[in-house]
Amino acid sequence: MIRWIFAIVLGFSNAWLGAQSASEMTLTPAATEDTLKNPEAGPVHDYDLKFREIAKELRCPTCTGLSVLESDASFSLQIKSQVKEQMLMGKDKEQVLTYFVDRYGPWILREPPKQGFNLLAWAVPIALLCLGPIAIWLLVWKRNVTVSTHGVRANEPIIAEMQERLQQLRKGN
Amino acid sequence: MLANYGFYLIFLALCCSLYGFLSAILAAYWRHRRFYNSSKLALTATCMLLISAAVVLWVGLFQRDYGIAYVAKNSSNDLPMLYTFTAFWSSLEGSHTLWMLLLSIMGTIAVWTHSKDNEHIMPYVLGSIQAVLGWMLYLAVTYSDPFVANLPAPPNGRGMNELLQNFYMAIHPPLLFSGYTALAVPFAYSIAALCFGDITEGWLKTVRRWSLFAFVLLTAAISLGGRWAYVELGWAGYWAWDPVENSSFMPWLMCTALLHSLLVQDKLGHLKRLSIVLAIAAFFLSYFGTFLTRSGVVSSVHSFAESPIGPNYLYYLSGLILISTAIYAFRAPSILPADTEKVWGFSKESALVVTQFLLLSFAAIIFIGTVFPIVSEALTQQRITVQAPYFNMFAPWVGLGTVVGIAIGQLMRYQSSQMPYAKQVIFGSVLFAIPLSFVLIYLGEVMKTPKTVNLIAQIVGLYLASWAIGCLCGDLFIKLKDLRFQWKLFFKRNLAYFGAWVAHIGVMIAIIGFLGNYRGMETRKTLKAGESFEFFDYRFEVPDGIKVKTEQNATLFAAHVNVYRGETLYQSMEAAQSRYPTKDQTFNEIGIGGNFWHDIYIVLVDFDKTDGKRVTLQVNINPTVRFVWTAIVIMCLGGVIALFDLYRGNKSRDAVAGAWEVKA
Known part of the structure; x- marks a missing residue:
C-alpha cells in the first residue's frame, strides 16, 4: 500500500516537473489582477505580470544574484526600459529574451541555456532525481539481505536454545 | 611593535x-x-x-x-x-x-x-x-x-x-566557522578509522556528538546569514542561492546526511563506509566553501575578502581530495558491516537510504549549479549565469520528497516491514491536515496569490506539510503509548528520538515558511509628506518627511511611516538610509514590521535631498518569513535536545582493538 503511495507521488512529481518546464516556455497571459497605477510608467508599468515574468529571467549585470526586477542599478534600469520597449513592439516573452541573448550573450539569462554543453546542467539533476529512486528501489527496497552469522553473534534463537539447554540441565540435576 | x-x-x-x-x-x-x-x-x-x-x-x-x-x-x-x-x-x-x-x-x-x-x-x-x-x-x-x-x-x-556593521553579521562568521571547524573532528575521526582499519562504538558516539554539534552551529549560522541579508541588503529576501550561501548550505546537507547514516550505523552496524565518506565530504565542502568565499572565483554579495590566497586553497583542496580518496581506496575494505541478520527491504533503514538520496542529490544539484558557470566558461569560452531560477526549479521537488519521506519514514521500523498503526496515523493525518491547512491558507491569506501555478503549489505544499505534521505527532503518540506514557522514562531514554522529532517538526514549519515566497507582493510609491497610499489592506502614511538622526557612528536619514489598518494606527515604522563617515555611499536601514503571518518590509529607495519632503518607498509584503526564523530556532533546539542524549552508545557492542605497545 505504502509502496504504491510512494510510487504514485514520485510519478506525479516527475510528470509535474515536465509540465512546469513546459509552462515556462509558453507565455501566461497578463493577469488583470493588477490594480495599482504607477504614475511614472508608460503603457507598460512595473507591476504588469508579463513584464515581471520577463524581468525576473534577466540578470542584473552589475550586481550578484539578483534579477533586473529586484535591482535599482543604472544598468538594470536601462534593461528594464528596453524590456518595456520590446513588449510595446508586441513581442512575447521568448522573443524578448532572444533579443537580449543576441545582444548580451546567454550570460544575461539567469538560467543556463538548454543546449550544447550547458544542457548537462539540466540533464544531470533531472536524471539524478528520476533515476535515483529507481536505483534505490532495485538495490535496497526490493532486497532482503540476510547475512550468515556463522553462529558468532548471540542472537535470539541461540539465546533461546541456550536457555532450553540450561533448563534441561537443571531438570537433569 | x-x-x-x-x-x-x-x-x-x-x-x-x-x-x-x-x-x-x-x-x-x-x-x-x-x-x-x-x-x-x-x-x-x-x-x-x-x-x-x-x-x-x-x-x-x-x-x-x-x-x-x-x-x-x-x-x-x-x-x-x-x-x-x-x-x-x-x-x-x-x-x-x-x-x-x-x-x-x-x-x-x-x-x-x-x-x-x-x-x-x-x-x-x-x-x-x-x-x-x-x-x-x-x-x-x-x-x-x-x-x-x-x-x-x-x-x-x-x-x-x-x-x-550589523548585529547578525557580527556573530554570523564565528558561528559559521565554528560549524565548519566542528566538522573537522568527524573528518579526522574518519581518516583515523580508515588508517586504523576499524570502527568502534566509541567512534560512533564521538562522531555523532560532534556532527550534531556542527549541525546546530551550521543551522544557526546559515539562518543568521540569511537574516543579515534580509535586514541589511534590502531585496526583501533571505536566500538568493548565491554561491556563498550555497557553499555554506552544502556542508549542512552533508552533515545532515551524516547524522542519518550514523543512525543506521548505530542501530544496525551498516552504512559505516558511507558515514566515513560523508564525514570527509562534509569537511571537504566546508573547506570548499571557504575557498569559494575567499578566492573571488565567483562573485557574491557575501564575499568581503578576496586575495591571491585563492589558488593555495585550491591546492590544498585537491591535495585533500587526493589523499582522502587514496586512504579510502586502500583502507575501506577493512571497514566491514556488522553481521546484522535482516536488513533493507521495506523498512526504516531503507527509508533512511532515501533520506541520504534526497540530501545528497540536493547537495549535488547545488554543487553543479554553483560550479557550472566556472566549468562551462573554461570548456566552452562562453559565459553563462546560474542563479535563483535554476535552483528554484529543483528545490520544490526535493522538498516534496523530504516531506513525504519524513512523514512515512518516521512510522517505519528497523529490520521489519511492519508499520504498527501506520494506517490509522497516515489516514488520520489525511483528515487532520484538512483543518490545519485550511487555517494556514485562511490566516496566511494564500488565496490572494496572483498566479494560479503558485497558488496550486502552495495549497499542495501546505496540505502535505500539515499531513506530515500529523504523521509526526501520530508517531510520537505511538512511541509514548508503547512506553505506557511514562514521561520520565521517555525523556531519560528517548532524547535522541525526541530531538529528531522536534527538528523534523521544525523542517515542516520551515517548509510552510518557504511556501510564503510564492505569494510575496511589492509596490513602489513616491509621495510627499502627509500623503498616503493603500496596499494589501494597509494604508501607508508618511507624516513628516525625512528626519536626520545620528546613531553611533552613522548618520540616518529616516522616514517615519505610519501603517493604518482601516482607520486605526496599526504600526509605525522607520525606513532609513544611513551614511557612514568613512564612505561616500548610503546604505539601507530597512523598516520591518507586520505580524506573524506576514512581514511589512519598507525600504527607503530615494528622497528629495533639498528639503526632504518627498520620499520614494518600496513596500514588500513578505508572508511567513517569521515561520522560517521560528523553524530554525526549533531545529536548533531539536539538535540540542538530541545532544543531551547520553544513553546512546554507553555500552560498547564491539570489542576495543589495538592496545598500546609502550616503547619507553
Whole structure:
C-alpha cells in the first residue's frame, strides 16, 4: 500500500516537473489582477505580470544574484526600459529574451541555456532525481539481505536454545 | 611593535603544529605513547599560541593601533565597541585567523575529551587535525598575515565595511566557522578509522556528538546569514542561492546526511563506509566553501575578502581530495558491516537510504549549479549565469520528497516491514491536515496569490506539510503509548528520538515558511509628506518627511511611516538610509514590521535631498518569513535536545582493538 503511495507521488512529481518546464516556455497571459497605477510608467508599468515574468529571467549585470526586477542599478534600469520597449513592439516573452541573448550573450539569462554543453546542467539533476529512486528501489527496497552469522553473534534463537539447554540441565540435576 | 609579537606567535604556532603533525605520525606508526602525549600537548600549545595571537590582534584593534595594516584597513576611530571587537573577522586575514583559532580550539577539545574507546586512534585524529591546521598556519605566515606593519601609522583607519556593521553579521562568521571547524573532528575521526582499519562504538558516539554539534552551529549560522541579508541588503529576501550561501548550505546537507547514516550505523552496524565518506565530504565542502568565499572565483554579495590566497586553497583542496580518496581506496575494505541478520527491504533503514538520496542529490544539484558557470566558461569560452531560477526549479521537488519521506519514514521500523498503526496515523493525518491547512491558507491569506501555478503549489505544499505534521505527532503518540506514557522514562531514554522529532517538526514549519515566497507582493510609491497610499489592506502614511538622526557612528536619514489598518494606527515604522563617515555611499536601514503571518518590509529607495519632503518607498509584503526564523530556532533546539542524549552508545557492542605497545 505504502509502496504504491510512494510510487504514485514520485510519478506525479516527475510528470509535474515536465509540465512546469513546459509552462515556462509558453507565455501566461497578463493577469488583470493588477490594480495599482504607477504614475511614472508608460503603457507598460512595473507591476504588469508579463513584464515581471520577463524581468525576473534577466540578470542584473552589475550586481550578484539578483534579477533586473529586484535591482535599482543604472544598468538594470536601462534593461528594464528596453524590456518595456520590446513588449510595446508586441513581442512575447521568448522573443524578448532572444533579443537580449543576441545582444548580451546567454550570460544575461539567469538560467543556463538548454543546449550544447550547458544542457548537462539540466540533464544531470533531472536524471539524478528520476533515476535515483529507481536505483534505490532495485538495490535496497526490493532486497532482503540476510547475512550468515556463522553462529558468532548471540542472537535470539541461540539465546533461546541456550536457555532450553540450561533448563534441561537443571531438570537433569 | 605589537605587530611583531603577533607574527611571532603565529610563526611559533606553525612550528608547534608541524612538530605536532610529525609526532602524531610517529606515534601512530610506532604506537608510541610518549610521542602521542607530546603531540597532544603540541596541539594544545598551538591552540594557546593562536589564542594569544588573537588577543594581540584584538588589543591592536581596541588600541586603534594603525601601525598594523589590518587594523588600519578594518577599523576607524569612530567605530563602536562591538564592531571594533567584530572587526577581527571583517576581512580576509582576520577571518583566516579566526578559522585557525576555532579549528585549534575544536581540535584541542576533541583530543582532551576523547573517550577511552578511541584512544587507539587518537594519534591519527591528531595527525589529521594538525595537517589541516599546519597548512592554514603556513598560509597565514606567507599569504595572509594579519600583522603586516603599516608604518608610519596613519591617524585614522579606513573603517570597517559598512554592510558588516550589523548585529547578525557580527556573530554570523564565528558561528559559521565554528560549524565548519566542528566538522573537522568527524573528518579526522574518519581518516583515523580508515588508517586504523576499524570502527568502534566509541567512534560512533564521538562522531555523532560532534556532527550534531556542527549541525546546530551550521543551522544557526546559515539562518543568521540569511537574516543579515534580509535586514541589511534590502531585496526583501533571505536566500538568493548565491554561491556563498550555497557553499555554506552544502556542508549542512552533508552533515545532515551524516547524522542519518550514523543512525543506521548505530542501530544496525551498516552504512559505516558511507558515514566515513560523508564525514570527509562534509569537511571537504566546508573547506570548499571557504575557498569559494575567499578566492573571488565567483562573485557574491557575501564575499568581503578576496586575495591571491585563492589558488593555495585550491591546492590544498585537491591535495585533500587526493589523499582522502587514496586512504579510502586502500583502507575501506577493512571497514566491514556488522553481521546484522535482516536488513533493507521495506523498512526504516531503507527509508533512511532515501533520506541520504534526497540530501545528497540536493547537495549535488547545488554543487553543479554553483560550479557550472566556472566549468562551462573554461570548456566552452562562453559565459553563462546560474542563479535563483535554476535552483528554484529543483528545490520544490526535493522538498516534496523530504516531506513525504519524513512523514512515512518516521512510522517505519528497523529490520521489519511492519508499520504498527501506520494506517490509522497516515489516514488520520489525511483528515487532520484538512483543518490545519485550511487555517494556514485562511490566516496566511494564500488565496490572494496572483498566479494560479503558485497558488496550486502552495495549497499542495501546505496540505502535505500539515499531513506530515500529523504523521509526526501520530508517531510520537505511538512511541509514548508503547512506553505506557511514562514521561520520565521517555525523556531519560528517548532524547535522541525526541530531538529528531522536534527538528523534523521544525523542517515542516520551515517548509510552510518557504511556501510564503510564492505569494510575496511589492509596490513602489513616491509621495510627499502627509500623503498616503493603500496596499494589501494597509494604508501607508508618511507624516513628516525625512528626519536626520545620528546613531553611533552613522548618520540616518529616516522616514517615519505610519501603517493604518482601516482607520486605526496599526504600526509605525522607520525606513532609513544611513551614511557612514568613512564612505561616500548610503546604505539601507530597512523598516520591518507586520505580524506573524506576514512581514511589512519598507525600504527607503530615494528622497528629495533639498528639503526632504518627498520620499520614494518600496513596500514588500513578505508572508511567513517569521515561520522560517521560528523553524530554525526549533531545529536548533531539536539538535540540542538530541545532544543531551547520553544513553546512546554507553555500552560498547564491539570489542576495543589495538592496545598500546609502550616503547619507553
